[in-house]
Amino acid sequence: MTARGFVARLDLRGLLPVRADYDVRPRTLRADLVAGVTVGVVALPLALAFGISSGVGPAAGLVTAVIAGIVAAVFGGSNVQVSGPTGAMAVVLAPIVAEYGPGSVALVTIGAGLVVLVLGVLRLGRVVTFIPWPVVEGFTLGIAAIIFLQQVPSALGVPAEAGHNTLVAALGAMGDAAGAPDTATLWTLGIVAAVAALMLTLPRIHGALPASLVAVVVVTVAAELAGASAPRIDALPSALPVPYLPDVTTGAVRDVFGAMIAVAALATIESLLSARVAATMPTGRGGSGPYEPDRELVGQGLASVASGMFGGMPATGAIARTAVNVRSGARTRLAAVVHALVILAVIYLATGPVSRIPLAALAGVLMVTSFRMVHAGTVRAVLTSTRSDAVTFAVTAIITVAFDLIEAVQIGLLVAAFLTLRHVARAASVHRDPLPGAARPGDEHIASYRLEGAMFFGAAGRILAEVTQGSRRDGVSVVILRLSQVRLVDATGANALAELITELEQRGVTVLVKGVQDRHRRLLVNVGALNRLRHENHLFTTLDAAVAHARSHVAREPGSQQDQAFAPA
Incomplete structure (x- = not known):
């Protein structure tokens, strides 16, 4: 595209003056x-x-x-x-x-x-x-x-x-001024003090007075009448x-x-x-x-x-x-x-x-202005x-x-972004919740983990480690990952979830996933997290269905109480 064509395609509506x-x-x-x-x-x-x-x-x-x-x-x-x-x-x-x-x-x-x-x-x-x-x-x-x-x-x-x-x-x-104070120094300090005093007191007398201009005019006239040896603005166009x-x-x-x-x-x-x-x-x-x-x-x-x-x-x-x-x-x-x-x-x-205005008068104006820029x-x-x-x-x-x-x-x-990310990472959490309803034999082999907050690069590693260590320590055979409270997932979080599922499945732990939100599904599929599940039926929309499947899976495991109950005499 030519430069003229590019300019022609620019939408300048709303960027130019109008009668209104x-x-x-x-x-x-x-x-x-x-x-x-x-x-x-x-x-x-x-x-x-x-x-x-x-x-x-x-x-x-x-x-x-x-x-x-x-x-x-x-x-x-x-x-x-x-x-x-x-x-x-x-x-x-x-x-x-x-x-x-x-x-x-x-x-x-x-x-x-x-x-x-x-x-x-x-x-x-x-x-x-x-x-x-x-x-x-x-x-x-x-x-x-x-x-x-x-x-x-x-x-x-x-x-x-x-x-x-x-x-x-x-x-x-x-x-330098403290080492050799002279008449010029005293004049400039006096001019600055006078300007500051006028700028601070005039608004109290009459709010409509242009305090900075009045202060500059007053000290300039005073300096001219007194023949003050203070540097001036000098030539102006x-x-x-x-x-x-x-x-x-x-x-x-x-x-x-x-x-x-x-x-x-x-x-x-x-x-x-x-x-x-x-x-x-x-x-x-x-x-x-x-x-x-x-x-x-x-x-x-x-x-x-x-x-x-x-x-x-x-x-x-x-x-x-x-x-x-x-x-x-x-x-x-x-x-x-x-x-x-x-x-x-x-x-x-x-x-x-205007050229006869002392530079110290303008310094006084800016000093007062600098204080007014900051509100306690x-x-x-x-x-x-x-x-x-x-x-x-x-x-x-x-x-x-x-x-x-x-x-x-x-x-x-950068500091604000880092501290915000740290706060978001700390807000991301994982909790092991008890299974709903009355306890049943074999429930001790099922772990239900509720993930909350953001599953992103700042928190993914910590969440992965907590679930992995908890399931290994408690002798769990089925893990339910509840994702309905996860507000944000990035590529790092999705990949961490895929690694978590892979590691658990390789250890013989069955992973069930519940509550994947539609806005996160595409990323989890593209990264391959959901594909790491042992079976497509291990993806659930309700907790009750996930728990029922987990209990049936534990009941079928060799050595379980249910399995022993139906063993031949």
């Missing part, structure tokens, strides 16, 4: 405008801070908020999702910038966007449902810790050491850059291919999680409405591609800004578009004042749920901080 995405009634328009302006004011300092934190620069953060914010809003699958630069993406991007340089960001951003776009077109948007809750919360806690640690050098007015782990760099900055395509060579793509996949994975996970959470947020009119995960990936992929062409960074759905959007009364995706236009107006009209009640709920979930949560969080975000998700999934 917008509501032009005056009341809805007014609500979207108010929400969009509110989110734009909140997003401005975050866009600057995340751009700086990623190593790409504040301009890239602004460009991403504008370009990706508009594209994701128009093409995405959520009516209220707000997209742009995020803390998690800044954390992933920082080591990429340190290793490959700022020039690699455009290629990584566009490449990752194309990967996310393909995932959406291939209808893989439901992938996020397979990520366990403890992994998500551990990942969030780790991200929050990294964001906080990244700001420590800026908060102390000390240059961060490149090429080091975030925790190591933060500890090094603290050591007064217009959007001209779009361009980076040089694409085989060698360049090969060098950053791993980075592309890591960024694409994070963009997929974070955007879908944010959209899923937003869909359940309460509003004045009920809920925020459903979201379309496949279309959301298409929108996020296009957003990153567009952002990369304008010199921005990879974009994802931002849960904090999305939450502000919902709480501010957003009705349609127009609110997210307005948020981007507000930041665009700042680029064209106010880059001069959620952490407590995970830690007190089950031991397996607590271990998964802790491992994911620690690996996120100590090593790598994507590795943390992967290892977290």
Whole structure:
């Protein structure tokens, strides 16, 4: 099939914008405008801070908020999702910038966007449902810790050491500042403290105040009036850059291919999680409405591609800004578009004042933001749920901080899968039950084993050993295997069952099987488990029939009480 034919066969229904995405009634328009302006004011300092934190620069953060914010809003699958630069993406991007340089960001951003776009077109948007809750919360806690640690050098007015782990760099900055505190250090610490205090107290005074923006404005004005010797943002562009395509060579793509996949994975996970959470947020009119995960990936992929062409960074759905959007009364995706236009107006009209913002002020914003990302009640709920979930949560969080975000998700999934399989394996059991009804002579030679749970690779060996040892120890001549309570059988379990039947029959023990479910029958036949029975009549649907056959078989055995009763005198 040609490439054109393949594209023609793709079903793009539900992945493209439609007229129903917008509501032009005056009341809805007014609500979207108010929400969009509110989110734009909140997003401005975050866009600057995340751009700086990623190593790409504040301009890239602004460009991403504008370009990706508009594209994701128009093409995405959520009516209220707000997209742009995020803390998690800044954390992933920082080591990429340190290793490959700022020039690699455009290629990584566009490449990752194309990967996310393909995932959406291939209808893989439901992938996020397979990520366990403890992994998500551990990942969030780790991200929050990294964001906080990244700001420590800026908060102390000390240059961060490149090429080091975030925790190591933060500890090094603290050591440098403690060894030689000066006026600049005192200024930066004071600015961070002032921003944190304002962000924490202003919402108590008036909940509608954009606390982060007000805090940044207040400390910037104070720093200018006092002539503070604190590093500033400095030069910012007064217009959007001209779009361009980076040089694409085989060698360049090969060098950053791993980075592309890591960024694409994070963009997929974070955007879908944010959209899923937003869909359940309460509003004045009920809920925020459903979201379309496949279309959301298409929108996020296009957003990153567009952002990369304008010199921005990879974009994802931002849960904090999305939450502000919902709480501010957003009705349609127009609110997210307005948020981007507000930041665009700042680029064209106010880059001069914005360039005088102290870096420590943005560090303070991110430090407070990192604390707000973590909810004590959620952490407590995970830690007190089950031991397996607590271990998964802790491992994911620690690996996120100590090593790598994507590795943390992967290892977290592996730990969760291992602990879940161990739990399922432990839940699988085998019980020897007494025969129904009044005891009869010869019943001691019949063993009825009830198998429960999952007969799979994690439990099959143990179950096989228990039945084998029990039948050998008790001098049993007939074994009834009751399978009606078996919920799951895999190839390993079916093969173990075949080996069990073979071993018992070779020892002269007759095996009767009762209660094979229709959904397991085909596998048991294909593996040959049922074919190992001595006779096709040894397969039963009821326990009474199996027990009756077992008793008749014992009665016919030489040396049994019944056999002796009918022996000639």
